[in-house]
Amino acid sequence: MTTPSGVRDPARLSGRATPPTLLHHRVTAWFSEEARELPWRDPACSPWGILVSEVMLQQTPVVRVLPVWSEWLERWPTPGELASEPAGAAVRHWGRLGYPRRALRLHAAASAIVLQHGGVVPSTREDLLALPGVGAYTAAAVAAFAYGRRETVVDTNIRRVHARLFAGSALPAPALTAAEMRRAEELLPEDDALSVRWNAAVMELGAVICTARAPACGSCPVQDACAWVAAGRPAPDHVPKGQAWAGTDRQVRGAMVAVLRAAESPLPRALLIRGPLDLGSGPPPGITSAGPDQLPGALGALHGLQAPAEQHERALAGLLSDGLAEETDGSIHLPS
């Protein structure tokens, strides 16, 4: 089998200044043809729009982010506009994206951007990293995609592509290793613009072709250079540890936040711990037909879990501790 570039040659990988290779060309050319048209990839998209997208995309699929992102950018076109509202508004409009603490952190990031950066999303990895909810991946991604900087962007897609293409493994290690970072740095083209395109292209390749479950190797632009394919696509050597869900505090917290999002005014604490007792003329207990985004349905879902009151107490304490909820005069509400 012919190797289309010298990248698989260890001598190349050990070099500092990596020149563009045929591999770079193939992947970026594929990206030019096949990239999905996503709103945050529009050249007119602001750095703020890109930051919001990156945070929303943390552990959340693109298709679910799209409508919420559009609503956010319409409602809060700049960090200043989000920062001028209570944090609870961010949580409320987070919808069902999951991990609602991200909304809280994005709101805090907006405030920091206003107070410390004059309302302009910072452009360096270091300044971005100091923002709440912005870690190594998001900082590099925003610096690269919003400001055209040459950064080593490593997300789960890029890790998987590298693991297969170069290491011949089905999946990357459970946690990002120093060796992986080093390899990603060495693969990064020297040219700023090309490096940005390379980062985006490899990420897209992992998201669309080199997927975790059923990779479409037949459509891959670098299939003939892939060590994993060459090895006969061996199965993963480690079993990913699944995360429990049913019966966990997380499940109760999630249902509880859904109730707070759906509520237009503070709710009596007892309503979150016991059943939906007094909703005025409100719904009878156990009603779920109203849907998860309406108060009766959200309350029905929370109490339909049949979790012990102690677990409700623990979940609520966690929410209060995390700042996802506040208590005023015995009533619970989203943060102000």
Place this chain on the structure above:
DNA sequence: CAGCCGTGGTT
């Protein structure tokens, strides 16, 4: 650093 933090579509 291992565990925790949501949600819903897919297999």
Place this chain on the structure above:
DNA sequence: TAACCAAGGCT
């Protein structure tokens, strides 16, 4: 259907 998985971050 239970399990897996999705542009991670924080403690």
